[in-house]
Amino acid sequence: MDNQVDLKTSLGSLQLESPVMTASGTCGFGRELADFYDLKELGGLIVKGITIDPRDGNPTPRIAETAAGLINSIGLENPGLEGFIEDELPFIKNVNTKVLVNISGHSLDDFRRLAAGLAENDGFDGIEVNVSCPNIKGGGLAFGTDPELVYKITRLVRKEYTGFIMVKLTPNVSNIIPIANSAAEGGADALAVANTLPGMKIDIDKQKPVLATGSGGLSGPAIKPVALRLVYEIAKNDILPVLGVGGIMAVEDAVEYFLAGAKAIGVGTATLVDPYAPIKIKNGLRKYLNNNNFKSLNEIIGLAHKEGANND
Amino acid sequence: MTEVIRNDQIAKRIYLLKIKLNEKKVIKPGQFFNLKVRDGESYDPLLRRPLSVFDYNSVRNEVSFIYQIVGRGTRILSKYKNGDFIDIQGPLGNGFTLGFNENKLVLAGGGMGIVPLYYLAKNLGSDNDLTLCLGAANREVLKPLANYFADLAINLKLSTDDGSFGSQGNISCLLNNSSLGNEIEYDYLYGCGPKPMLIWLQTWLSEEGIPGEFSLEERMACGNGLCLSCSCKTTSGNKRLCKEGPVLPASEVIING
Numbered sequence: 425m426d427n428q429v430d431l432k433t434s435l436g437s438l439q440l441e442s443p444v445m446t447a448s449g450t451c452g453f454g455r456e457l458a459d460f461y462d463l464k465e466l467g468g469l470i471v472k473g474i475t476i477d478p479r480d481g482n483p484t485p486r487i488a489e490t491a492a493g494l495i496n497s498i499g500l501e502n503p504g505l506e507g508f509i510e511d512e513l514p515f516i517k518n519v520n521t522k523v524l525v526n527i528s529g530h531s532l533d534d535f536r537r538l539a540a541g542l543a544e545n546d547g548f549d550g551i552e553v554n555v556s557c558p559n560i561k562g563g564g565l566a567f568g569t570d571p572e573l574v575y576k577i578t579r580l581v582r583k584e585y586t587g588f589i590m591v592k593l594t595p596n597v598s599n600i601i602p603i604a605n606s607a608a609e610g611g612a613d614a615l616a617v618a619n620t621l622p623g624m625k626i627d628i629d630k631q632k633p634v635l636a637t638g639s640g641g642l643s644g645p646a647i648k649p650v651a652l653r654l655v656y657e658i659a660k661n662d663i664l665p666v667l668g669v670g671g672i673m674a675v676e677d678a679v680e681y682f683l684a685g686a687k688a689i690g691v692g693t694a695t696l697v698d699p700y701a702p703i704k705i706k707n708g709l710r711k712y713l714n715n716n717n718f719k720s721l722n723e724i725i726g727l728a729h730k731e732g733a734n735n736d
Numbered sequence: 737m738t739e740v741i742r743n744d745q746i747a748k749r750i751y752l753l754k755i756k757l758n759e760k761k762v763i764k765p766g767q768f769f770n771l772k773v774r775d776g777e778s779y780d781p782l783l784r785r786p787l788s789v790f791d792y793n794s795v796r797n798e799v800s801f802i803y804q805i806v807g808r809g810t811r812i813l814s815k816y817k818n819g820d821f822i823d824i825q826g827p828l829g830n831g832f833t834l835g836f837n838e839n840k841l842v843l844a845g846g847g848m849g850i851v852p853l854y855y856l857a858k859n860l861g862s863d864n865d866l867t868l869c870l871g872a873a874n875r876e877v878l879k880p881l882a883n884y885f886a887d888l889a890i891n892l893k894l895s896t897d898d899g900s901f902g903s904q905g906n907i908s909c910l911l912n913n914s915s916l917g918n919e920i921e922y923d924y925l926y927g928c929g930p931k932p933m934l935i936w937l938q939t940w941l942s943e944e945g946i947p948g949e950f951s952l953e954e955r956m957a958c959g960n961g962l963c964l965s966c967s968c969k970t971t972s973g974n975k976r977l978c979k980e981g982p983v984l985p986a987s988e989v990i991i992n993g
Contacts, residue, residue: 449963456961456979472964480967480974485955487965489809492779494957501964501974645779673779696958697772697784 429713430720431706433467433687435665436613438550438588440522440688442467443721444678444706447669447692448526448552448592449473449498453512454519460699465706467688468522470552470616471512475527476534476541478504488625488634493646494693495623497637500528500557505541517547524590526552527581529567530560535577539584550588553581553612556596556619556641568594568619571606578610590667592616593654595647600654604663616667616690617658618651644693645671652684659685659726673701675708682721683728737821741798743814747880749805750848751814752790754798755824763792763799764831765856766951766983770959772823773812784825785809786956788852788982802851802881828959829982832856832926833949839923842867844907844937846929850881852951856926857888866890867920869910871929875901907933911940922946927986935991948986952977 431442445468451457453471463469481501488495503511508525516523525548529535535553542551555568555577567573578591591607593600595618604615620641625634633639651670658666668686672678673694681689694701709721718724742754770784787801805811816822832852841864845853850870857866868890872878878901882894893910894902903909907929925948927937934950941948954966954977961979968975969990975981 450958452962459960480969481964484965484967486967487783487955487957487963489781489783492782494782496957496963496965498964498967501967644782693782696963697782699958699960699962 429710429718430722431710433721433725435590435667435687436588438468438522438590438614440467442706443682443688443709444702445470445522445524445667445688445690446695446702447690448554449496450692450695453508453516454523455515457695457699458519461703462520464520465703466521467706468524468549469519470524470526470690471516472502473500473526473528473554474502474505474508474538475500475529476505476537478502478507483636485634485636486640488640490623490625490642491646493623493642493644494696495625495635495640495642496620497635497640499637505538509541509545513545513547522549524548524550524552524588526554526592528554528557529577530557532573532576532580536580536584539581543585543587550590550613551581551585552616553577553589553591554619555591556594566594566596568603569597571602574603575606575610578607578612582611588613590614590616592619592669594619595621595650595654595670600657601661601663604658604661608664612664614665614667614687615658615663616669617655617686618670621647621650643671645673645677647671648677652680655681655686656684656728660729672705673697675705675712678705678709679712679724682724683726685726685729687725738824740816740820740822741818743816743818745814746802747876750877750880751803751805753787753801753803753813753816755801755822757797757799760794760797761792761799761827763789763794763827765789765834765859766832766852767827767829768959768982769799769801769824769826770828770956771813772825773809773816774823781809781812783809783957784959785813786828786959786978788951789827789855790851791855791858802848804848825959829978830980832951832983834859835861836864836924837861838863840865840867840920842869842911842920842922842925844869844911844925844927844929844933846871846907846933847873847877849927849929849933849951852928853926854884857885857890862889867893867922869893869895869907871895871897871902871907871910871933873897878902906936908936908940911937924948925986927951931991934989938986938989938991941986949983950986950989951983952981952989
């Protein structure tokens with residue numbers, strides 16, 4: 425196998441040795457995957473979302489399986505900002521790949537405080553801002569559905585933190601372009617597209633929802649076409665560099681995202697089925713590029729736009 | 737991929753699956769494997785299925801599981817035939833506490849919770865005094881499971897909800913054994929079974945002042961501590977059943993937490 429193929433890529437200011445990252449919530453804080461392989465094999469790690477205070481998460485059952493999909497309602501179980509800095513960051517400092525810390529807030533001030541708290545520390549490479557959580561003051565609607573709130577959150581995080589900022593967008597909007605533009609105007613460096621889709625499963629024997637919380641976020645192959653299209657739309661509008669996330673199980677899925685214009689990809693649910701999935705996808709990518717006579721990953725990024733669609 | 741060498745029905749909807757491992761493993765009683773069942777190349781079902789170890793033959797390098805068909809995954813699993821290959825991950829989890837000597841140990845299993853107790857009973861030192869209290873809904877479920885334990889030198893007590901096999905009642909009547917005329921003062925209890933049984937056991941252990949541990953079950957996705965699906969509330973914080981569990985100290989578990 426020819427190893428000369430160049431897999432290097434970047435998400436704006438964030439340089440990646442290879443384009444496969446692990447999505448937040450599917451790789452813990454890195455310790456568990458380190459039992460399987462050297463983390464430097466990954467382009468980067470986006471660790472479990474943290475909140476200001478520690479959270480126990482939702483009652484169980486927290487997951488339900490659906491057709492080629494997984495609905496989760498973990499409820500952001502995490503050690504909180506202080507716990508993260510004390511117990512997890514020392515490990516992360518020694519991880520030999522790019523690490524992004526995912527932050528989740530339930531108010532604008534939560535995001536500001538999280539960014540400020542992280543900014544006082546080093547040992548990680550950037551922040552991923554999760555705007556898919558409910559805005560408590562806004563009646564529980566996700567921040568990420570309102571362009572103005574996405575702008576405000578990004579602006580607040582940018583004021584506190586000078587490093588790399590990626591905003592993770594929710595797919596649950598009728599038009600994602602204004603939201604993506606808001607994140608750009610607020611000072612984001614990149615966008616992660618997308619998050620889970622709201623979904624539900626009902627147990628027909630017990631006649632009630634499977635998840636203790638009723639509904640949750642759908643991930644896995646079931647949502648890939650949805651997220652892929654959003655990546656394509658944002659790339660077409662050339663707003664910010666995009667990390668493509670959603671249902672990437674195998675190299676073919678990853679290639680589709682690159683062709684749609686993603687600069688890098690996040691593997692999530694696949695890692696839960698096979699911890700080696702991100703590595704297999706990376707190796708498969710090398711093979712794909714080789715077999716198709718490309719010298720570098722860069723050559724295929726956005727290639728699907730060249731011919732485009734009939735009405736592009 | 738590992739080879740299926742047996743997958744036979746032993747009772748209604750209950751199967752014994754035996755797999756030949758590719759390499760020698762150290763497998764502790766109470767540990768589990770995460771099996772990927774597949775319909776061809778489809779991503780459906782998507783997740784692995786956790787099955788606790790029923791038995792392990794380290795000489796032949798064969799691991800056995802007993803499972804009940806409860807949904808699509810186990811239904812597809814039941815169609816695997818000898819010579820088929822299956823993708824398995826494990827052993828996973830912590831397993832039961834071993835190393836007791838000259839103790840009076842009681843193993844309490846309810847329904848499919850009986851399964852992990854077999855390999856446990858085989859691995860507890862023979863100088864211990866073992867009592868096995870096994871309960872299930874009816875004869876059809878209990879008899880084939882209980883039969884496996886017959887060759888182990890243990891005190892076997894059986895009960896069914898409908899009285900069709902063993903005494904009628906549940907685990908409580910087997911442990912509250914004054915009615916049986918031979919009160920045993922147990923040193924330690926291992927429990928595995930449905931939540932109502934574990935709730936009862938937890939109270940009983942605390943009243944009797946007996947320490948013990950439970951093997952617990954929760955909907956699980958990764959089995960590797962990544963997703964936090966199988967989080968269990970305990971008096972010392974959340975524990976991941978796939979990583980810190982599935983066996984946890986009986987006194988610490990918050991069962992309906």
